[in-house]
Amino acid sequence: MNKPIKVYLLSGFLGSGKTTVLKRMIEEFKNRNMKLGIILNELGDTNVEQHLFKDERAYELLNGCICCSIQDDLKTTLNQFVQSPVDVLLIEGTGVANPQEIIDALSSPDYIDYFPLTSLISLVDASHFLDYHSIFSSSKEIRQLLKEQISHASLLIVNKTDLVSSKKLEKVMTKINEMASDQAKVILSEYGEVSFDELLAARIKTIDLLSSNSSNRLPHHTIKAIKIEDIPSIDRKTFVSWLKELPKDVIRGKGFVRFHDDPFLYSFQFASKKVYFEKVDVSATETPIIILIGNHLDPSTIRSSFDYAFYV
Template sequence: MEQSVIPVIVLSGFLGSGKTTLLLRLLKHANENGLRVSVLMNEVGKVDVDGVLVSSSTANQIIESITEGCLCCTKKSELASCLERLALQRPDVIVIELTGVANPEEIAEAMTEPAVIGKVALHRIITVLDAEHALDYNSIFSSDRELIRTLRRQIEVADAVIANKADLISDRTKVKVEQMVRERNPGCALVPAIRCDVPPDLAFAGIVRLSVKQLAFSRMGTPTSERSSPPLKLSLKSAGRPQQEAILVNSQPAQAQTNQSVSSSSQPDSSGSYSRVRTVAIYPEASPPLSRRHFEDFITGRGNRCLRAKGYMPFGTGGKLMLFQLAGRRVEWSPANYEGRPYFVMIGIDLNAAQIEQEWRKLTKS
């Protein structure tokens, strides 16, 4: 009888910091090394852009998505059933990518529920920091205390912090970012990185392949119910968070795109950590009558209000769909395998869906 507890790695970090970039790296490493990974992705909005991206770049992985809410608040009740489903597949490890506005500590807490104890266990929390913007968050979000608190907790409760986007900062900023992290979390592993290129052991140290676990089980005649977990070489912080087994409850499968041609906005949650953060999704016509530059202006024209945007838009050669990403103030376009209908999602503070929809209609009226 297989009894080992499945380790769970939680990836946290603010919107656009590089969590999906890290996830893709970890999945690649896992594939190459025969580790079976199940993934749980969470988006505050209805549309699961990252899920599409991860599904299209990985094979043999089990991916679940919970959309339209944050796992640490409105969707917390779905965590256990979802974890349970993933655990049934007997992966070697489960990786949860949180929304950018989630407090990872709430996830750790959810793993103390009786329903999940003995099935999964928190392995470590890794927080990805956008080193280019992290020092500005206090001033940008000064009006949203809850959001600032969440961003601090993302650093404080992490076992490892990746100071990502090192290519975009000066040495001076690098030192300041490191100081800021050290003040909040002196004991964590702190790793500067470009595109989350970190040693895979930062996440996977101590995780044993199922086949190896089974071998150990049959040789020793005792269950490997406590997974063997050699200490991580980089210093990890585990004090102050639950050490027991974790679990998640029921999720909703990734939503197929709806037929609505315009927008949807997530409900604010008065008790949740994302407070005033809203999402708006727009499904344009196949070839919207505007240039790529006008599209970028439309998104970036909202200043700091739009914190993150992403989607697939037909601005490639011959109208080919391209992956569009805005993180902080930076826009990035890359080739995409996606073949569905174009769409884009905006995430920001107090975004007004009706107004954005109206502006979009006006802009694209032929």
Template sequence: MKKIPVFILSGFLGSGKTTLLKQLLQTCEDKGINPAVLMNEIGKTDMDGEILHERNKQQIIEKLLDGCICCSKKGEVTGSIKRLLHNKPDVIFIELTGVANPEEVVDSLTEPELIEYVYLEKVITVLDGENILEYNSIFGSVRELVQTTRRQIEVADILIVNKIDLISQSQKEKIKKGIEKQNTVSPVYFTSYSEVDPNLLLTGIKEGEDQISSHRNRQSPTQNEHKHHHTHGQNRSYSRINTLTLDINQQVKPAKVDKFLKKWRPNLLRAKGYIPLKDGCYLLQHVMKRTNIERSEHLGKHYLVMIGIDLNKDEVKSEWAKLNK
């Protein structure tokens, strides 16, 4: 079964996410790619969704208003994505409200109703170059916002520093150094009006039969082969936030599972799944240092999903196999 890649657009309010999304949607249209969009607004007014519909009245959009997709609206994400999947998209873009934590949304993608149909391709974080250096002082009294903006940088696969036309070269260097303190792995692009070559961002998507990007044509044979396999069904995620599903075919002991999960700190962000115990099925949830289980009426297969940053999947699978001998 072919899974649909999901791109998460993250970044604080006013950074330029919707501007970037409009450009990505235009690229999809040019290449014969069928996109779907999930928009999240912190308020009751759907301004960004209206902006997209002005560009294309036929654009497939689901909207979650008046709340943050990673907390108060988290329970509605599954239903919204399922409705988008009915339109058989080639890709799904999720634009988060500016105060959302990307990893919480990734957690939603691993729900039982979605895990077989979608996978995370990339987290793209857009930063407001004009204001980012002031975030610590602006949000000094609201530590949660400071933590959120930092997390948006830390977990990003691609970082776009926008509005560089409004800053000096010295500010640009300070921003670059600040980013490197939190994320030394992901590429950083400096832009105005969120203008960046979309081919640098859009990987893992089926292109129209007659549309082959010149970017891919310039790649080496090894790179082309790599992209070909990725596009045609192996569904390998290239996000630094990776998810790993472990099958469970026999009864397990919660204490052993807990010990196994703690082994992967600090890379492991969270884990969840349905595990079989002697007296039935239980929902397991693991966050940071704590593991909780509760009785569940789940009747499907048993499994454990791990969500982490740069998890070594081969090593995790090997250790899991030893635990389940």
């Protein structure tokens, strides 16, 4: 397999400063002679900022969010990087993209080993945040989206602080701290100016649960995915019960499994305590794998429950 490609995902509501930070990261990575890939996503049929990246290996995904209507286009683009790798992949989602859905795509069995998510950088416009978060001046959908973008961030950049008073900024930070992960790094910024070392830092970890090299102590990471491989044929009812009894911090589960006395491989999707199976074509080459996605996952707890369910 090719060397894994580090992925940095930029998230944030419309006008928060994502493109400014993205341009800065591109410049710094190029100065370090690192080979870059860029995925730009826009809701319309034209990306008006594409000219800013004309000298880069940039792919445009238009007419939809990465997280919903153009998933197939995203997978096609990721396949380009599997075939012709880069050192770093930068993804800029639309201002209305839910980052959890993008994490979900990157964590699929086909891509989890190729594209480890290194950091999820979310930007917040301090000058408009309270308006966006107010029940009187914004919709429920916008407020929920802001919460998703903030709560999933591993690095949170509160931008445009020069446009607000210290009293207003204090109110902004109180709200943000209620939503942000306690493991997220929060930085105040003007004009998107943030230390490159902070932007570059690895803040997210995918754990291979059955690997002897995996560590259960990751105080500086918000774990986004746990991967379980080398899975024996298992009992279907036991597997469903195990999934439904997982901690509430497990947001999604996916992968491939084999069951006792059944020659077929099955793909599964797990969300909201519901499990869905689909028989995989007999010619498929996939091997059994379980991927669990969420925040604050405790590897030792999940390892113990897995061992108890299937090996005891």
